[in-house]
Amino acid sequence: MSNIGESQVWNGRIFSDGWKTAVGGAQAVVEPATGESIGLIGVGSAEDIDNAVVSATKAQEAWASMPFDQRAAVMREAARLLKERAPEINEWNVRECGSTRPKAEWELHATYEQLQMAAAIPMQPEGALYPSAIPGRMNICRHVPVGVVGVIAPWNFPILLGMRSVAPALALGNAVILKPDPQSGVAGGLLLAKVFEDAGLPAGVLHVIPGGPAAGDALVRHPKVAMISFTGSTAVGRSIGEICGRMLKKVALELGGNNAIVVLEDADIEAATSSGAWGSFLHQGQICMQTGRHLVHRSIAEKYAQRLAERARNLAVGNPAKEQVHLGPLINQKQRDRINDIVQSSVGAGATVLAGGKYSGLFYEPTVLAGVKPGMAAYEQEIFGPIAPITVFDSDDEAVELVNSSEYGLAAAVHTQSMSRGLAISSRIRAGMVHVNDQTVNNEFHVPFGGMGASGNGGRFGGPANVHEFTQTQWVSLTDKPMQYPF
Structure with missing residues (x-):
């Protein structure tokens, strides 16, 4: 079992408009329990990120315009395939990430629930009707996709913590670029890309590019990436928050804890x-x-x-x-x-x-x-x-x-x-x-999740919170007769 990924389509590649060799090259997947090489992943560069952003920007509008039930069907099929491929994904979680089998099995099931929840999001009310002080005017406030969302996921719960952002972002009509940590690039990235590809997600809507700090920095700084969802250390989160703040870019930071x-x-x-x-x-x-x-x-x-x-x-x-x-x-x-x-x-x-x-x-x-x-x-x-x-x-x-x-x-x-x-x-x-009367490690897919202080910027994942996190609010007013003003 020393090369469990050798024959796979993703071996040594990234997922960006199909399976391709990364400009950034490739690196071995090292099993922490043994120190052995058990596979090969592509590693993204700034050029790989830029190519992905250009593609995702083009694909996002058509994906957002797709009828909600069709987007939901893709999410449900992805959930089915995830469960069907549980033995392979769990094996990678154990060997690549050092997870025990019960932990890997729990994480996959929790991710399955995340996908099922995401499939239900597109059918929810997408706005509200507000009264107007102007006779004949209708005020609608609705949630619209952010556009291209960059997701930077960690290695500890790579499947769940990546999909916690990827699934609702996709369901709400965004395109996504997922950058998993290279220490979990297979379990937390490339296997998930294959799931969505086989579930019928249109080309260009999801890109999966494992990579280190250089790829993450390129994703954060790219002007056409409208939002960053980052899960990781507080030190890195502060840096990302500073960059996104200067760029007036939406950012969700789920950081460390004591x-x-x-x-x-x-x-x-x-x-x-x-x-x-x-x-x-x-x-x-x-x-x-x-x-x-x-x-x-x-x-x-x-x-x-x-x-x-x-x-x-x-x-x-x-x-x-x-x-x-x-x-x-x-x-x-x-x-x-x-x-x-x-x-x-x-x-x-x-x-x-x-x-x-x-x-x-x-x-x-x-x-x-x-x-x-x-x-x-x-x-x-x-x-x-x-x-x-x-x-x-x-x-x-x-x-x-x-x-x-x-x-x-x-x-x-x-x-x-x-x-x-x-x-x-x-x-x-x-x-x-x-x-x-419980302990600190808790997660329920439908309950808003997030921290305060140095543990995050107030963003929340889970249930209705996802809608606010991965969209922007747009005010649309309508009048039957054109307005006339003094000049």
């Missing part, structure tokens, strides 16, 4: 530690919604820490393509070294390792740190790894203050036996999503 789970003194410790373990260790902690801070009331902190450490020690780490494990490999060595530096720095500052703290290759053990305090690296930074730092608090007010001390505001969770107390605390937390 998400907290608050465990009150009346919490069910078994349930809370289950949520804490899932939130911190799922997909090796490589999730923007990862539970990066465990804020636990002093009276139960020791019990919580010991039970969480016990859960961590019971988790198996290994190659998900060859064995049944809970955690697979980290995506690359740079990420592993960064995570380990955070752990070692925090231990040097006084934190205690209760479980884990070690690695072999790219396999990092699920790690529990006690005694973590504000100012330590494990408290202040987005870890993006399987680390659970525990910080103690003494009151609800202190817990809220600790949560809000971070510049991030993506997700949070609160554990308590009192739903009203949990709701009251949630109203004081500056985060786009707060889950009472």
